[in-house]
Amino acid sequence: MCSLANVDPIDVARNITGLNPETTLVVVVSKTFTTAETMLNARTLREWISSTLGPSAVAKHMVAVSTNLTLVEKFGIDPNNAFAFWDWVGGRYSVCSAVGVLPLSLQYGFSVIEKFLKGASSIDQHMHSEPFERNIPVLLGLLSIWNVSFLGYPARPWRSLHHTFNRHVSMESNGKGVSIDGVPLPFEAGEIDFGEPGTNGQHSFYQLIHQGRIIPCDFIGVIKSQQPVYLRGEVVSNHDELMSNFFAQPDALANGKTPEELQKENVAPHLVPHKTFSGNRPSLSLLLPSLNAYNIGQPILQNVSRKYCTLNAFSLLAIYEHRIAVEGFIWGINSFDQWGVELGKSLATQVRKQLNASRTKGEQVEGFNFSTTTLLTRYLQV
DSSP: OOOOOOOOHHHHHHHHTTOOGGGOOEEEEOSSSOOHHHHHHHHHHHHHHHHHHOGGGHHHHEEEEOSOHHHHHHHTOOGGGEEOOOTTOOGGGOTTSHHHHHHHHHHHOHHHHHHHHHHHHHHHHHHHHSOGGGOHHHHHHHHHHIIIIISOOOEEEEESSOHHHHHHHHHHHHOOSBOTTSOBOSSOOOOEEEEOSGGGGGGTTHHHHHHSSOOOEEEEEEEEOSSOOOOTTOSSOHHHHHHHHHHHHHHHHHHOBOHHHHHHTTOOGGGHHHHOBOOOOOEEEEEEEESSSOOOOOEEEEOSSOEEEOOOTTTHHHHHHHHHHHHHHHHTOOTTOOGGGHHHHHHHHHHHHHHHHHHHHOOOOOSSOHHHHHHHHHHHHO
């Protein structure tokens, strides 16, 4: 299964390279069937199919996930091949609807995705019924509020595989400056989310989080590897090597290293300031039993600097969805709108019209600020 979201034609070319239109099924996921980027890619793939198999093949090789069946049919997709979902489901919260279930089922089979849904449902029940002191999403949300609004630490890197999902749902949901009533917030809200899986971040942003800005971190690890490897002669297995870093990095953030400790190790005096770690840098560790579809656990350890939990691997997404909702409730913002996305899209529409007019009619660039006018003019000259 290939995923295409970016309108960059290079991405389209990479995704269809090696594919045969005759054996390819395209799933167009768009709530309104009007999202500019999605529909441009859909039209591009429709042309790719039509140019090889003819226009009539579109109805057999393209299906849709949408709430707008009228536009689905106008596009050329058979409405019987459209998978609907509720119009109140926001895109970034739609993974448990047909938006996520259809492509994931095609990839892994519905028996696996059914476990995914049950795992997410279990977290819904947990969120609804557990007291606050044992409610994982509530505790995670409160920690985020404390770090962002009280301590002033807005960013949160991830050491896990799902940082891309969380980056989307977190920053688009809670990247707000006014309350749900339209009143400017008297405090900072929202988080800057980024991250890398495994040890990929160690030679990129780990230097920053250890000795630069104070940035609260989430570390997500797994007890049992999906692909265990142990090489003869190695001290530990590959997974143990990975997990050694999982346990060590939060320790380094929490405890740091003092000049006195460095002096006892006979570190050269001129290097002591450079090798000193302040410590007392917040992090949170989540420990999963395994990455199977359904494996529920409970918090197993808690201390001052970190919180350890064993969790259902697939329900992890649901936990963070609820965490983000908790943050929004406390901040008093609407976590389910995204007006900040609209201005850029509106301006892009104006630019699109200008590019068309300049290329087809030779019209001069006008109506933009000096910087944009200069850049557009240069772009059109090449």
